[in-house]
Structure formats: structure tokens, C-alpha cells
Amino acid sequence: MTLALRRVAETLLVLLALSVLTFLLTSLAPGDPAEEILRRGGVQPTAESVAVLRGELGLDRPLFSRYLQWLLGVLRGDFGRSYADRAPVAAEILSRVPATLRLAGTASLIAVGLAVVVSVRAALRPRALDSRIARVATVAVAAVPPYIVGILLISVVAVGMRALPTGGDGSPDAVILPAVTLGLAGTATLLRLLRADLAAVARLPFVKLAVAKGLSARRTVVVHALRAAAPGAITAAGVVLAELLAGAVIVETLFAWPGVGQLAVTAIRQRDIPIVQAYVLLTALATVLVLTLADLCVSVADPRVRR
């Protein structure tokens, strides 16, 4: 119980520090939000307009009082309004959360599924041709940025074969290409870890015993070794999922996917500080939640941790 409380207190402290940091960084960075917003349509605003808008947005007040007001609002659950289109920030972000969750969820399913299948195969037949190809492919995928993988997938699958849409969220199958792009980036990390763990577990006495007792190799790996290797993999999966949530930014822009990442990119470009602030807080919170969830899963999978 005290452990849980400490965890919550730690999380709050991290979030507070993070909010101060983002507020300072976005506010002190050169560039005037009022001018950026007025100039969006390509018209150079007059100094008078910029001054009036600065007043309306409260940008003429001292930094500290602005931060305090923002923080008090957040404590009441009010994240303020977007500088750019005056829409309430919380509603704006919440409306985009489902799309990002769908993308990151599908991507992590692909990442975990692929990692498990390939690593089990590698444990069963480490010298088989497909295991070796998988090994090389993992390194190759890890080395190519998701943007390039995405472009390749678009040009081959969407343009060449016309099998899937190039982007947008217009049909149920539209999630496949962005999820594969994002998932492949996670697979590489996960796969290397899981394969190493499985190899280490395979050398443990209980595995040898299982084999000696005449248990089939498949059963040995899938039921016994995989479960013993799971804790490390689950922790890694948690980290990967958190990375996917945050890393969806590039993939969402490339595939015109209406998620939180795309919103953040636009907001950063326009110096829409309220949105950037909320995005950073939300991503941090999601990361903490996912990692805590991973810890819980580990304790379920591995009785040793519970004590």
C-alpha cells in the first residue's frame, strides 16, 4: 500500500517537473505565438493586431503568473483553450485519443506477435535459414527510420498493388499500413530482447529436465521457457508500447492519421502552447500508466516478484 502511494507521489512529482520544463521551454523559445497564429494564412499582421492578441491570450503577463494560472486550471481539470482556434484543449485531445490508441494498439499487437513467433522459431531452430533471415531482417528494420519504411509500404502496397489505402481514417483497413510501419519499429527492440532471454532460459536446468522427461520441444519452449522469459519481455513490451504512443508522431503525419501525434506536430509548429503542454503531460501520464501496467503483468507472470 505504501509502495503504491509512493508510486503515485513519484508520478505526480515527475508530471509537475515535466510541466514546468515544457512551459519554460515552449514559452522561452524564440518566436511569438500571437504573430505565428495571425500569420497562418500568409498575411503579415500589423503590430497593433499582434499586441491585441497577445493581451487576449494573456501573453503580456509575467511568465510565472501564466504558469500558475495554467496549473490551477489543470488541477480543476481545465486545460485551457487552443491559441490557434480557441477550441477547448481537453476536448480536442480526447477526440483524437481513440485514433492514436487504435494505431498504437494494433502496432503493439503486430510487434509482440511478430517478436514472439520469430523468437520461438529462433529458439527451436536457431540455425534454420528462416531464423537467420529473421535475424538479419531485424537488424535491417531497426536501422531504417519508420518514415522510410512507411514510404516504401505506401509505394509498394498502396500505390503498386492498390491493396490498401495510402492513409487517412476512411475505412477499417486504413489502420494496417501505419500500424505495420509503427509495429516494425517496435518489433526489432522486442525481438532482440526476447531471443536473448529465451536463449538464456534454454540453458537453465529445468528446461533440460523438461526435455529429458520427453516433453516435445514445442511444448517446452512455448509453455515453459516462454513463461520464464516473459518478465523481461513484458517490461520491454511496456517500454515499446510507451514509445509507440509517443513515437506515433511521424507515422501519424505521414499517413494523415487523425491522432494525438498529428495534433502535437501542428501545435508545435504554431507555438500553440496549451496544446503542447497538455500533449506532453498526457504522453507522460500514459507512459507511467503503461509501465505500471507492465509491472503488474510481470508480477502475475512471475511469482518471484510478488514476494
Place this chain on the structure above:
Amino acid sequence: MDRSRRGTRFPISAGTRGGVRPGARAVAVLGMAVLAALAACGGRGSAGQAEGRLVLAAPRDLAAGPEDPYFTHRTLRVWEPLVTLDDEMRPAPALATGWERSDRGRRWTFTLRGGVRFSDGTPLTAEAVVANIERFRRIAPRPSAFFSLDAGMEAAYGKLAGVRAEAGKVVFTLAEPVADLPARLADFYSMIQAPSAFGPGGDFTGKPVGTGPYMLASWSKGQRVELAANPGYWGGKPAFDRIVVRTIPDANARVAALRAGEVAGLIDKGALLPGQVAAVAADGRFRVTRTPSVLTHYLTFNASRKPFADPRLREAVDLAIDRKAIAGKLLAGTAAPGSPFLSPVFGALSDPGVRSAYDPVGARRLVDAAGRPARPVSILISSSETGQFPYTDIAEVLRTDLEDAGLPARVNVAEATRAVMEAGDYDLFLSAYSVPNGDPDYLFRRFLRSDAAWNRDRNLGYRSDAFDRLIDRAAAAGGADERRELYHRVQRLLADDRPMIPLAYQDNPVVTSTAVTGLAQSPAYLVDLAKLAPSR
């Protein structure tokens, strides 16, 4: 025995020898499933154009929501303005069929088109027009995704004393004469919608209610806008019943969607990047339309410090630059070399007498005479502009051109160019400017007049009484000939003083599939969606 021996090396793999290979089978099954799935949904028809329905894409969202002064971009043709601009940026009738000037430009009377109804069925009246103009003035300054409203709206309406309805006509009364009010009002600043569309605060209460050929059917922010033909449109029914405009921000993804047949065209500012045009144009399935735009690439001098406080060195830079190479090669032929300050899209106002020259020898002579600067000059570019135009390459070419002339230079790519310029820490600034309403007064008054914020705060160091007087006279000039002559004099003056020099006039290439005809684009990137039709 065999098992345990091998087991020390590969304890698990031993049992699979000669037996089933579950992993391999799983991989194979998975692979087959993926291929089967792809094959099943393969052969997707061309979704870009179906019966009566057209799908296009744009780099940005062409709707901006109820808090935006306009809700939708002019291109979507949901609303219409009083006055629009023709291909040469001259004012042309839209909802106003004509206008009359009296009291030497202090009073303008606009006659409205008859028989026009808003999409909710209510008629267009002079009172409705007045309500729209008053709303603009009430909510200004107001940012917009398309065309921000400045405090006072002076750029649009001048010093407006009042606007009222008189016998079915709309009368603007001005405190000071404005010679070109219709041009200033053109498009965005004279948007007319049913007054019932606005709430008491000036925001939209629901969807926009305009008089245009299309109505906003649905909008999914950042994703897609769907338009439906307006059955009561005064100008006749457009060819497509429904038009969808998707937002695809990534340039490569946009062209991919076009190639995949998901969209039948790309429109709006920056639809195709200069580097993409040749490949798309070579594809027989597409028709690229290139029209000159209001965007011009300029080089701005910091003349408030050495070395460019010396006019000889500004002239040297002007002569040293190979504009043909920049426009033809780096901008891939999507731009024309720049000469007069106002590009040809300004029509007669652009002064054809001003010619830029490429003379590296002359440039070198000028540098020798003025003396080489002690330190390299700094060429500033904005990192946000490098995504749309190859500014890093252009800056690199500028650097070599200057060094050939004896001016050592370095390139500085900055995120927030404003801070750098306000600190005065630059010598040359490469940037694109546009004049979306085609009003040269906007450009001169906002950028170069002695009291212009741009000139003063960003250390351009340009002070010229002659220039200030000329642009003030041109703004109040009554006759078109007088105004043209004054703007030509302004451009000749700028060609000598060189506070900013035009490098290239940018086109805006847009594209449709050959199955669609009628794509035309104004210099301000406006497309008339109602003119699009299926090819026969």
C-alpha cells in the same frame, strides 16, 4: 543419447529433427494469411472519382471551424464575396454586380446581384451584407487559418466611417479617400453569409450558410471536408454532386494517394513540391496545371549595419546572383527569375522596365571598389520554410555566387528567424512573401515604409522619404493610369535602393487526373470547384 549430446549445444531444437517444424509452419501460415488478405482487398477501384462524386486532397484543412471568421476556405465555394479578382488580379463582380465611386473615393456604392438566396432559403439583401461587414469589424483582430482579420480592418475597408443599406444597395462611407476599395474587399474580406449563421459573439452557431454552388455537408477536423451541391444556386448546378477534400499534410503521401487513384487531384498552396512536378507531369494519367502565384522569393538586406549599409555592396549582390539557375534548376522550373519588385501577377502594375542583370564581373568590380568585408556575411533562412522550398540548396548557391564576387558568406538556418532579425544578427534574409489580395499597398506599407514594423523592428535600415511619399500618393490616386505610373516609379526607386530584391516568382502547380477537366487556379491559390467536371 543422441538427444542429450546435442542438447548441450541446442537443448531445445533437438526434438524437432525430422519432425514437424511448428515455427516454420506458423510463419508460413501468417505469411499466407497476409498475402491472402492483401489479394482479397486488392484491385480497389479508383475511389478518386465515382458517379457524381469527386475526391481531392490538399496539404492543409480547408475548413477551420466555427471560431474561424470564415469557417471554410474560399476555394470550397460554400460562400461568395461581394467582389472577387480576375486572372490579372483586377476586381471582378461576384455578389456585387457593379460599384460606383463618388466624393473622390470617400463613398462607394455596391449594387447587389438579384435573385440570390442563401442555402437556408433566405434572400440576399443589402442589410445582410451590412451585417457581415459589421461582424468583421466587431470581431477583429481575429486570427484565421486562412486570412487573419487585423485590428481596425483598415487594410480592408480603409478608415471606415460607416456602412449601411440604401434602397437595396450597400454604401461604404470613408473618412479618408480609398482609390481601390473593391480590390481591397476582394474575396475573404467581403465574404457574405446569412446573418443567422452567426451567434451574438460573431462565431458560427452551426454550419456556414452561404450563397455558393456547394454547401458544407460534413467536416472531420484535420481529415476531410465533404461538400454537397447547392440545389438553389443562382449560377446553375455544378457537375459533381459531391466533392470530398481530404487533408494529407505529407507531400510524398499526397502524391502516393494520387498515384493510387484514391484522389483525383491535388489543390491549394504547395499541392506539389517543385521537386515532384516533373515526375507527376510525365505520367500520362495526370494533367499538371501551372499558374503564376502571388508568392515571390525575396532577398532582404540588413542595411542597418556593415557591410550592406553600403549601397555598392547591395548592388554587387544583386549582380552576383544567378537567378536563372535558382528558378530553372533549384526550383525545377516552377519559378521565373525575378526583376521588378511586383511580379507579373500584378498585371499592369508590375513595371516591365525594371530588369535584373547577372554580371559576376561587375559584381566583383563593385566589391573591389567598396572593400571586402572583414567577416563573412550571414545568409539567414528559416527552418520552417526549408520543407516547402529547397532553401538550403538556394542559400548554398547564393553563398557560392557571393564568394565568387569576393564576398565571403555563411548560411544560418534558424528556427525563429524573427528573434535573429530583431537582434540584427544577419546580413541577408531569404524568404517568400505573398500578397494574397493582390494589393501592392499592403506589401509596401507593411514591409518597407519607414515606419513599417517589418522594416523598423527587423533592422532593414531602409529610410526613404521619397518612397514613403510615393506609396501614400499611390494609395490615394484616383485614376488607374496615375496609380500605375506611381507604382512603376516605386519599383524603379526600389531597384536602385535595393532594400529587398526579388529572386524568383513562384508558380503553384496543381494537378488532376485526366478524367477531370476544368481545373483553373487564381494567383492566390483559389480553385473554382464548381468548374470541375468529368471528362467526356
